[in-house]
Amino acid sequence: MNDVLLVCDLDGTLLDINGQIDQVSFNKIKKFCEDGGHFVICTGRMDTDIQYVEQKLGFAGECRISQNGAVIKDKDNQSILLETIPSEYIPALNDAIFSEGLRTEVSDGNNRHFPSPRKPEEVAEFVDSSKIIEDLPASILAGEIEPTIYLTFGNEQSFLPIKLAIANSLGENKVTVIQTSPTSLEVLSNKVSKGKAVELIRKKLGIVSDSLYVVGDAESDVSMFTLTEHAYAVQEAEEAICEQANYYRKTVGDVVADIYKQKKEENR
Structure with a gap:
């Protein structure tokens, strides 16, 4: 999985309405990371909240995208991007x-x-x-x-x-x-969006667009959907959001299952 990048929103996507991740998704994401997959959280929350979630998960991505793409930090807490209003x-x-x-x-x-x-x-x-x-x-x-x-x-x-x-x-x-x-x-x-931030990280990691998977549930996530054919809406995403994604799945764990299935088909 070392040539695959999975980018995931937090609220309403990785986390449910109670701020929890379901155990099946947790297990599948953990295996994805153990198999070399690149996992990045992209959220409107502050960077400190991403760090909190990563600590709970027990693994961290190469970088963290916060404030809807205005702030990007790497796993060593070094700044990759800080985009302020002029x-x-x-x-x-x-x-x-x-x-x-x-x-x-x-x-x-x-x-x-x-x-x-x-x-x-x-x-x-x-x-x-x-x-x-x-x-x-x-x-x-x-x-x-x-x-x-x-x-x-x-x-x-x-x-x-x-x-x-x-x-x-x-x-x-x-x-x-x-x-x-x-x-x-x-x-x-106007230089900020989740899509622009994800595209920057995709290029930085050397991942091709066909190996980028993005998951979200809200309007702020739609800018990510245009980057790849593997764009997923999940959980309680409204119909208008689902229509702009390529697929709908119930959880992020279901998206990871799709990644493994597609990889298996590619390797036949």
């Missing part, structure tokens, strides 16, 4: 995002920054790397935080003024604005 866009983004009065959190390469503490039930990270900064806009403008992602909470209707203000002040396609869930809106560099 500084010239920050004043306009601050005005557009913070003026709506919605809760906004801002990440950089290592931490999430919050304007106030969260309630315990709102903490979704495995490892809390957060810092409390009451005046986030001022801290960002002063260059104390170099944002990778602005994350705003609300709903589709409340996000519309933000989207329009960004488009009016910066123009189209200067940054990526994506609704990552019904209640969350992310703004990040």
Whole structure:
């Protein structure tokens, strides 16, 4: 399996709604890695959460892709990529995002920054790397935080003024604005996507596209689907996501089973 790369999202993909990996998938991924396969986690979470999951799994990939592709680190914790939002866009983004009065959190390469503490039930990270900064806009403008992602909470209707203000002040396609869930809106560099990050790692590892397998369940994963014919939607992925993948399987373990089956057919 040393010529195969398997890239996997975390929430709703490798992990179920309870943040757990099923035992069958765990066993199959472990064997895949033991057989020389390249396994990489690619998530919107922070890098610290990937490290936590890898420790629980008992094995680590050659690299870790976090923050939807804005941050990539190798297994020795060295930076491969850190893509921040261009500084010239920050004043306009601050005005557009913070003026709506919605809760906004801002990440950089290592931490999430919050304007106030969260309630315990709102903490979704495995490892809390957060810092409390009451005046986030001022801290960002002063260059104390170099944002990778602005994350705003609300709903589709409340996000519309933000989207329009960004488009009016910066123009189209200067940054990526994506609704990552019904209640969350992310703004990040237009150079960032999971697909771009995976393509960088694929080339770095010398893996051909035909030997790349990608697995996800959400809109942010679709940019990976275009890289290979082995694109899988899993678990509770919505129909629109499944339609953009090549295949649907229930779990990542089922995807690994497909890899072994296809390898066996190739070697006949």
